[in-house]
Amino acid sequence: MDNSQDCVLSIKWENDNLVILDQTKLPEKVEYITLQTIEEVWDAIYKLKVRGAPAIGIVAAYGLYISVRNSKAADFESFYQELRKNSDYVASSRPTAVNLFWALKRMEKRALDSKNKTLEEIKMDLLNEAHAIRDEDEAMCKSIGENLLTLLKDGMTILTHCNAGGLATARYGTALSPIFLAKDKGWNIKVFADETRPLLQGARLTVWELMQYGVDVTLICDNMAAHVMSKGWIDAVITGCDRVAANGDAANKIGTYGLAVLAKAHNIPFYIAAPSSTIDIDTPDGGKIVIEERSEEEVSCGFGKRTAPIGVKVYNPAFDVTPNHLITAIVTEKGILRPPYKEAIEIILKK
Known part of the structure; x- marks a missing residue:
């Protein structure tokens, strides 16, 4: 950049x-x-x-x-x-x-x-x-960003979730990389960033990072995504991921699966930005991905004070799995993968 x-x-x-x-x-x-x-x-x-x-x-x-x-x-x-x-x-x-x-x-x-x-x-x-x-x-x-940029146009508005920018990588990021590159090209790309409960990586990190770079960004709560999509304000959803199974199912921060469902319902392309190192060919599908469960305090005391009754049961998975049929494309540094993903992954990993 x-x-x-x-x-x-x-x-x-x-x-x-x-x-x-x-x-x-x-x-x-x-x-x-x-x-x-x-x-x-x-x-x-x-x-x-x-x-x-x-x-x-x-x-x-x-x-x-x-x-x-x-x-x-x-x-x-x-x-x-x-x-x-x-x-x-x-x-x-x-x-x-x-x-x-x-x-x-x-x-x-x-x-x-x-x-x-x-x-x-x-x-x-x-x-x-x-x-x-x-x-x-x-x-x-940087290569992921360049590949993703071929799927975007000047003037688009992107919705993203959690943080997949330079803070999550060595530099540039994955999901945010094309946005930074677009900014350098002089494009007017706007971003809606999900707050990303319960640890607010979107609010604390993504918004901060984009503002540092001068990108036009609007923060929304996670449960506002459907409303924003219904207004016709979103041209594409781009998220990062933590693991891609051999069949193209992708694990990412909790809430990503819901976004994919919403994007499908509103006919909005849903892109996963994934370094090839996140592709796990030893894991056949998303059902075999181990999902981390984190402390209940992240939900019940997430804003510096207790926000739920003491003793309430809390379920706090850190990730969910987006089925491959909801993913428009998986974008890696080696190229853009499209369905059928099992065959596309086998080809891309040989490069």
């Missing part, structure tokens, strides 16, 4: 330290924190200080390097067992975002590929692998 210097980076590697933007403090405060231990990395992922599938994967990769950079292992086998133990620990922080496991497995593979080197050389290889994961994500997100 021409204005990329104005984008706020969510992840930095500075002075041999992992530094992240604490997204739980936005929009009131822009505060960076340094993660120096594997426990701090786990905590940052679990508590959503870093969030968004690509960003979680990047932080996990750096975290795994941090966990062994001062290792006193005497040989590769003991070093690798230490690495695997730490990898399993980080993997336990969030169950749904496939990028987390993808990045950790990639780091483990890099260690195995370097096993004939000295331990210090292996450590450096792991750091370089984490850098590569971050750099590749930035390039990948």
Whole structure:
């Protein structure tokens, strides 16, 4: 982007330290924190200080390097067992975002590929692998934006959900990437952003991020989407995703499925922006995706005070699954996938 210097980076590697933007403090405060231990990395992922599938994967990769950079292992086998133990620990922080496991497995593979080197050389290889994961994500997100831009026109209004911008990735984002690129082209793209209950990632993060970039954005509550669509104000819905099953079913922030149903009812195209790393060919369909359930306090005490009676039962899934028949296209850095998705995914992953 021409204005990329104005984008706020969510992840930095500075002075041999992992530094992240604490997204739980936005929009009131822009505060960076340094993660120096594997426990701090786990905590940052679990508590959503870093969030968004690509960003979680990047932080996990750096975290795994941090966990062994001062290792006193005497040989590769003991070093690798230490690495695997730490990898399993980080993997336990969030169950749904496939990028987390993808990045950790990639780091483990890099260690195995370097096993004939000295331990210090292996450590450096792991750091370089984490850098590569971050750099590749930035390039990948820009390509997703360029591909999505071919489906849009100047003057359109987009509805988005949760946060799939630069805060959720290395830079650019996935669902927001075409909006930033359109802005750079001089297009007049408007955005309606869902508040995204219960943690308000749309209100706190997406709106803040778009305003920072000078994009015309309007905030709405999640339950206003149908009304806005009925007015004819929405030309397309674009969301990110945390996992795409082999058949094209896609898991994303809770509420995405409902948007897809509404978009279908109003004849509005529904696009999923998905890095190829989120495609999980080992998961046959959305019914096999593990859905994270989070603390009841996020719902009952979500605004800094109790908003529901003490003792009420709360169901708080973090994600839902959008069936492939509701998805107009899945847009990756390698190209645009259209139904039938199983065949399209098999072709795209061979590129």
